[in-house]
Amino acid sequence: MTTRAQSSQEQSTAPDAEQHVPKPRRFFELLLLVLSWIVAIGAMCLVDLGNTASWDHRIVAAAAVLIVGSLIIHVILHLKARYADPFILPIVVVLNGIGLTMIYRIDLTTPNSSVGSQTAWSAVAMIACAAALWFLTDHRVLVRVTYISLAASIFLLLLPLVPGLGTEINGARIWISIGGRTFQPGEVAKITLAIFFAGYLSTNRDLILLAGKKIGRVRLPRFKDFAPMFVAWLVSIGVLVVQHDLGSAILFFGLFLAMLYLATNRFTWVGVGLVLVAIGGFFAYKTISHVTVRIDSWLHAFDPAVYNQQAGGSGQIIQGLFGLASGGLFGRGLGNGRPDLVSFANSDMIVTAIGEELGLLGLGAILMLFLMLVSRGFRAALGTPDAFGKLLAAGLSAAMVLQLFVVIGGVTRLIPLTGLTTPFMSAGGSSLLANWFIVGLLLAISHSARSPRVVNEDAGDAEDIADTGQLGATAAISKLGSSSHEETASSPHTAGGHS
């Protein structure tokens, strides 16, 4: 069955929805997986062909991890989440594979040797994804850990500040070092924060929306309803400013705004948030030297004084731009570029290395993969009946987009360059682990979105009753997944907010 046919069936709100039995489509996923292996391992072979006479054991290990790991997840999906979205896993395998390829390729021409640990981390991350799917048969249990997640987020974010444990690398104190290995707790905090936001907003959004004073057309929430959100936001941003990690600060604030909007459907709040960002950003620019340097090297990148500046100069971004430009439309071919000229080519700047060797077309294809992946995340959010699942899936997907925006916008000089990893591609264990875990969550939520449901199975969930109204559950699900009728269905519930 083709993708188009399937999705049009999903889209249809035909009266015979009762007879429409969702298909697991695990075999389709397996086909796509094989395709993804061909792409990823093909890329590895291309690098190896050009550089070494025989197969490098590192490439064999990376390929084996990709195949075995994705097969394990595939089998677990078969057992535990048969109706999970069939596109998500193959897309992520391709992205991870291309990331491994680039890291291996950069290892070959620089003093780096990261592909071994990246392969090991890929294995760990895929196991984490598999474990999440195995143990998390129903993602809604995560609502129970809403406040634990908040505490965990704060704990994780504070961890690098602990003397003896925290490590400062390249001016940012966002790593912890255990037994010589470094880990970035902020990457995991991204997930725990999303869980907290999703859990808190799904249970309290009515209070936030409806209770409180109305000033003009804007209704301000009561402080006690909003306080936990505010605390979460304040801690994450405050800690990150102290830790000199602007990229993560943008990511967390963006996540906060996105989830607030997703929960409330109010642009005004996003607007207020953005105004706050602008004001905060301006003061940060004026007062925090780290931020000043970042913004100056963005605005005046081609100023020789800025370019030649030793610390925080624009050398990195300009070398990255040169790399992208030399790739042009078609790229120089895997192994033919000069990523060794760009610092952090295998982590923060991996996009420039990919752009140089695979060109605008290659990078565009990777962006399309990300867009597809994120769209499947949003699709799961649309389909799942529970508000928590909707918020979590959409929020995590939005976070991924934010991260891409910060990274690619940064290297193309659209916005100031700040250090963030490219999901699934940059060298870095914490990033891989966190993003694969997110994949596990998205797969679980997509399973609940697509699986056939017994009527009133979710009767205990107030949100669900409201959303599905008087319709039969199956029909309601297909309706949820299709059009904007949902707004009508839930309008009695939120009427106060609209009128």
Place this chain on the structure above:
Amino acid sequence: MNQAIRRTWLAVAGVFILLVGSLTYVQFIHAGALEDNPWNSRQLYDQYGSARGSILVNGSEIAQSVPSDDSFGYKREYSQTDEYAALTGYFSMVYGSTGLESALGEELSGKSDSQFYDRIAQIFSNKETHGASVELTIDPKLQKKATELMSGHKGSIVAMNPKTGEIKAMVSAPSYDPNQLSSHDSKSVIQSYSELNQDQDKPLYNRAVSGDLYSPGSTFKIMDAVAALESGKYNKDSELDNPQNLPLPGTDTTLPNYVNGQCASRSKADIQWALEQSCNTPFAQIAMDLGEDKIAKTAKNFGYGQDLSVPLKVTPSNFPSGMSKSELALSSIGQYDVKSTPMQVAMMSSAIANDGVQMKPNMVKTVRSNSLSTLYDFSAEKLRESTSPDVAHQVRDWMVNDVDNGIASGAQVDGTKVAGKTGTAETGTDGNNQAWFTGFAPADDPELAVAIVYEDVDAVTGAQLTSPGAKQLFEAVLNQ
């Protein structure tokens, strides 16, 4: 909530469009400017660190790219630089490239149009760009011999096959070491270059095809002889006045005859004897009689004033125009403003040797891409018909007589008929000359045509160097 999700997705799509737009700007629209940015060292590394093709002579590399330990990846290395520097030229990141490195730059770097499919193949095979390798027509033994002849002197030798145009030897002395200029250490490159550039002996010139050019001296009398025969006014029996000093019209100076031969012994001479003894006055009279246009036309027919690349770019030799009679008289004996490359002189002899047909000189035997497909294979090419076979044969016979009985006798080779003509051009006031020999052998079935010129030698030394030098070159080829 679903509406918010949909709207968020729209925003997400907007972000992706923004990112693709931003990438398009950097990688496509603005890419050219970024590539040209002076801070962008990629171009430099690309161009000067790429694995260029080799230049080979008889299968062994005289220029090749070898892996380097620096950021470039590869560097250019030259061997036997005394013999081949003038041919290879240098490949410098500071001063650009010269010689074949420049003339065949596209092929050597793999960027020529004919290598398009190779480049496509490289994208898939992921090999480092490897340019085409170039095999030269140079005969290494002859090149070695010619280099030895020039050792310790300034001057040039060009030797070619008159029937095919293949260049068998090309020497420009003094030579230099292109390795010094192709290093990736720009400081030492600049230092070496400024030393070479300030050297009075101009080692960076390839005197065979360019540089300051030479006065061809009496070798130009071959042109006069051809012009005389073509005009129909003269033949082998024509008797010419042979005064010891010819008053030059419009001036109070006279043109003297060559003093080292036997010119003074006859007051009348035929062309054969005048050539044999290289007497000036008969040829000056022929030129003044035929006029500038006729001599100029003959010179042009033999290549004067014509663009040529072999594929080294050859500076066109010059026969002046708008001359007075006295200037024409001086020009007829290869003085005044007549300027010639040794290449041109060798081509003149080649045309005489090859029944009046001038073959296109070329030093490239094959160009092979790194996939070993042949991009170019030498084939003899006719350049022009310089004169009729009859005229060519007559001049050839005169040149043979010149070697058998005249002042070019030093070029005699046992058992082989050699055709030749010497020349001496006065250049300065110090009494030193440019000494020439040009000719070919065997005269009836020519295999090699040569032009030899030594700078700054006195007449006696010149005579000892040129014709005997030619003899050695002929022997080197004929005894193989």
